[in-house]
Amino acid sequence: MAVYDYLIVGAGLFGAVFAREMTDAGRKCLVIDKRCHAGGNVYCEQIEGINVHKYGPHIFHTNDRTIWEYVNSFVPFNHFIYSPLAEYQGVLYNMPFNMNTFYQMWKVKTPQEAMDKIAEQVKEAGIIHPNNLEEQAISMVGVDIYNKLIKGYTEKQWGRKAIDLPKFIIKRLPVRFNYDNNYFNDTYQGIPVGGYNKLIDGLLSGVEVRLNCDFFKNRNEVAGMANAIVYTGKLDEFYDYKFGLLEYRSLRFEHEVLGVANYQGVAIINSTDIKVPYTRTIEHKHFEFGTQSKTVITREFSDESSVEKEAYYPINDVRNEEILKKYVELSKLEQNVIFGGRLAEYKYYDMHQVIAAALKKARHILNKQPVGAYQAKLKTISV
Structure with a gap:
């Protein structure tokens, strides 16, 4: 019974x-x-009084x-608001893609200037009907942003060339023509x-x-x-x-305790250069506005999945x-x-x-x- x-x-x-x-x-x-x-x-997992997101943020x-x-x-x-940064070859850019990003990339100051720059690059690339992730991304933000801030990160994340990935993956990425670094548009956000x-x-x-x-x-x-x-x-x-x-992408994490109160000043920095092996660095204390004397960072690596590994992202x-x-x-x-x-x-x-x-x-x-x-x-x- x-x-x-x-x-x-x-x-x-x-x-x-x-x-x-x-x-x-x-x-x-x-x-x-x-x-x-x-x-x-x-x-x-609590480390040094900090709640560490053990399986990613x-x-x-x-x-x-x-x-x-x-x-x-x-x-x-x-009231935590997610406003990550992206780093490419030592230069930081705001995420999601917005007027701050466009100014950092091209020094354009108005939405029309940014849209004109993107349209010019899309036209030069000859993309009319995007067929894959690479073409979809370029049609959204142009060649410069794609090459510096999307291509390397995406290919590390999925373990595949961007031209071999479906275009729907990138459509979730916000693109805004205002000076707003809030990644999510949702009314309610927090930890x-x-x-x-x-x-x-x-x-x-x-x-x-x-x-x-x-x-x-x-x-x-x-x-x-x-x-x-x-x-x-x-x-x-x-x-x-x-x-x-059923195939997934898996993740691997390297956690490190540092003897400083503030390592990077933001919860997450994406590493978009293909030469950098990890996809992002997480500093967990910023999720809860921590003031501890030490900090914990996590470097996140994307990995092929297997029966033995944890499954994260369905392919x-x-x-x-x-x-x-x-x-x-x-x-x-x-x-x-x-x-x-x-x-x-x-x-x-x-x-x-x-x-x-x-x-x-x-x-x-x-x-x-x-x-x-x-x-x-x-x-x-x-x-």
Whole structure:
């Protein structure tokens, strides 16, 4: 006889939100995770009194007031605004691409001058209908910015030539013709006060959690303990890779404690020169406006993925999409398994989108009725 209503595989945002909503609705949940900590990739490790984003920087941003109020009901968020810099051969440029960037690159001062400069370079490049990432990027910001601030970074990030990458990847990159260094346009932005662990602890309060528990090593034991499984791991792994591997880009991090109070003056600097092996340098204390006497920096390296490495960014090319379709069709046959989250759906999600998806799934299961702390407002949630 099942002991739990739901076995939730993965203690990241999707699993934690789903567990919270189901627990509040009177369902009994068991959350397991193969790591030694909950939180998935938003987990923070405290070093020298600084919350270090162990798996890369996470900046929460959303236009959805309901989602913002939901997360703030567990922990207050600060007012951190993401305004990164890009470094190319010792010169710093503002990100995202805006009038500050255009002035630094070309000394143009008005939006019209910047647009004319870009149009001139696009015309010289002969691009009318972009067919790949390189052509799409040039059509957006011109040749100079592409060569200095996009090409090297992108090819390091994806491990492929820009001409071999689909153009949709670069379309997410903001381009503005004003002097605004705010990377995101979203109304609500910030970092949990005290780090993301505070958010996860709130979501999982009163929920049974077992860490260092690998679902696939303990499948026979744990699968029968619940009426249904909520699976947030890799979709292809669930089916023992029977249709082949879904490809990802992985990441590698080098953390370093420095005996200075302020190393680079900003949370993130992208290294866009192809000759620099890492993609960016993160100084974590700036996420929470830290005043500690020391600082912690992280150099982030992009890497090819494998079964053994952590999967970060899905490679949504034609080959992988065809494999994905086969796994999705197979998953539809499952009677008591719910798939959710970026790995189980092989989809790039921002944090607010993961939370919204988990809330929608929980609401749908509970007879399509809103659940949780913001019952009336959850009707507005969309992904």
